[in-house]
Amino acid sequence: MSSERDFNETIMSLARKRGFIWGPSPEIYGGSSGFYDLGPLGKLLKNRLENQIRAAFVRANFWEVECPTVSPAEVWRASGHLEGFIDPVTECTKCGQIYRADNLILEKFPETNIAGQTADGLTETIRKIGLVCPSCKGELGPVKAYNLMMQTRLGLNQEAYLRPETATTTYLLFKRFLTFFRDKLPAAVFQIGKAYRNEISPRQGMLRLREFTQTEGQIFLLEKDEMEWPQFEDIKNEKLPLVTYQAQEKGNFKPVMTKTSDAIKQGFFQKPAYAWCVYLGYDIFRKMGFSENKMRLRQHLPTERAHYAADAWDIEIHTESFGWVECCGVHDRGDYDLSRHQEFSKEKLHVKVDKKPVIPNVLEIAFGIERPLFCLLDNSYRPESDERDTEWLQFPPELAPIQVAVFPLMGKDELVSPATQIFNDIMEAGFVSQFDVGGSIGKRYRRQDEVGTPFCVTIDYTTLEDGTVTIRDRDSMEQVRVHKDHLVESLRRLVKGLVQFSSLE
C-alpha cells in the first residue's frame, strides 16, 4: 500500500541522511539497482548483527570457516546451479514481451510434461503445442536460459562463477572437516560471507540485492542423529510462533505459540535435530533484536517445498514497509549436495557406518544479513510524537551502532576538558562512543536519538563539584547521576541489559 511505501521511504531517507545506507551504488555514476553501500553507522549495525550471529553459532558449537567467492564452473555444475539456477525465458518476436517459458507453457497447457526439459526442448514444446504470445498473439522466439549466477573467468578463459550461496563452498571442504573433527559426526560449521545473484530486475531496495552477505550454518549428521538429538532436550519446552501449512491452507496466518516437543508430537517437525535448527534460527533472530511479536515461523506449503525436503520452514519478520518479509530458511538438504560433489569430484565424501560407506545428511540454517538489517531499522523506527519532536530509532542497546555519546553541557573549557577525559575512558573500555559539543544540549540529545544511541553522558558544573555525571536514557529521556568512577561499569551493565535504567535511581 502507499502508506507502507511512504514508511519505507521515510526509513530510507533517515538511513541515507544519517549514514546507514547509501545507494544504489555507485551513486556518483548513477547507480546500479541491487547494490548498496553501508555508511559508518550501517556498517557498525551490520557488525553488531554479525557478532550476535557469530556468538550464537559458536555457543551452539558451530565452527566458522571462510571460502572464496569465486569457483570454477564444475563446482556449480555439480551443485546443480548451472542447470537449475536458471530462468528459461522467451521473447515475443512481435511485441517484445518477455515470459518465463516454463510458467507460460504450464499456464496455458497444464497437462504438458516439461519436467527437466532444456531450453531447446522448451522451444520445441512451444512450437508443438502452438503457443503464441498471450498479449499480442505473435510468434514466440527461441527459449534462452537466463542463469542467475554472475559469470567471470579465471586466467585467460577458465569459466567461473561468483557463488550464489555460501553453502556450496562450505560443502567442498567436507573431507577437511572430517579430519578436523577427527571423523566424528555430527559436525557443525558456519560461514558469513558475500554471495551474488544476477537478479533480472531487483526491487524493494535492500530486500533484493545482487550482492549480499549470507550466513549459512551447516550440520553434517547421520540419519540416526536426526532422530536422536541430545540438544533437543535443552529446548523441548521452548515455544515457537508456528504457522503450519495446514493453517495456511485454511487461510490462517496467525502464529500459534507451540512448545517444540508438542510440535514434534503433532508432526509439524519430523526430526528433533531439524526442530532444534529451527529453534536456533529463531533464537539468533531474537538475539539480533527482533521482538517475538514481529516474528513468525512459516512452514512451506507442500507445493513450494523441494521434493527431497521433509521439513521446510522460514523465519519471517513483520515490517511496516513491506509486511511479512522472508528472512531465513531452515533446510533439510539430505545427502544431495555431498552425493553430487562426490560424483563430480570423484573424491570420497562419505563416512563409515557399520563398515559401510554412508554419505551424511545436511541440515542448514540460511539467511542474508541485509534483510534483518533493514527489518531492524524498520522495526526500530519511531515517528515524532508529542513527547519528542523528531523521529528516532529504538535499537536494543547492545545492537545500537553508537552505544554512548558524551557531551560537555556547554562548550566551555572547564567542562570540555573533563568531558574529553571521560570520553577517552569510555572509548578505552571498548564502547563505540561519540563526543559532541555542537549546539544546545537538547539538540545533541535529539541527534543521538535519531541514530538510536541508547545512552548519553553529560558533564556539567555539578561534575566539577562532586565528580558525578548524568546518564540520559534514550527511551524515557530521563537522567540519573552517577559518579564518574562507576560510570563505565554502569554503562556496561546498561548496554548489556543487566540492569534497567529505571532501577538505577
Added chain:
RNA sequence: GCGGCCAUAGUCUAGGGGUUAUGAUUCGAGCCUUCCAAGCUCGUGACCCGGGUUCGAAUCCCGGUGGCCGCACCA
C-alpha cells in the same frame, strides 16, 4: 525486461527556454546559553548522465541510469 509516472543542496521541496534557481531543515564558524531541536550573525551546499533542437537548455525532444506503480521475475 515491458508499459505508465517521476528525477532540483545532506534531507524534504518551489519554480522553470535568457533568473543572482525558492523555501524549510541540516551542516560549518562565531556570539549567547547551567539539561531536551531557543535566538542572533556569517557561511557551505543542487537542476541524474549523454546526445539533439535553439543565438541560448536546468527547462523542450531522444537515449541511458535510477526510483515508484502495474506485468514478469524473486533459485
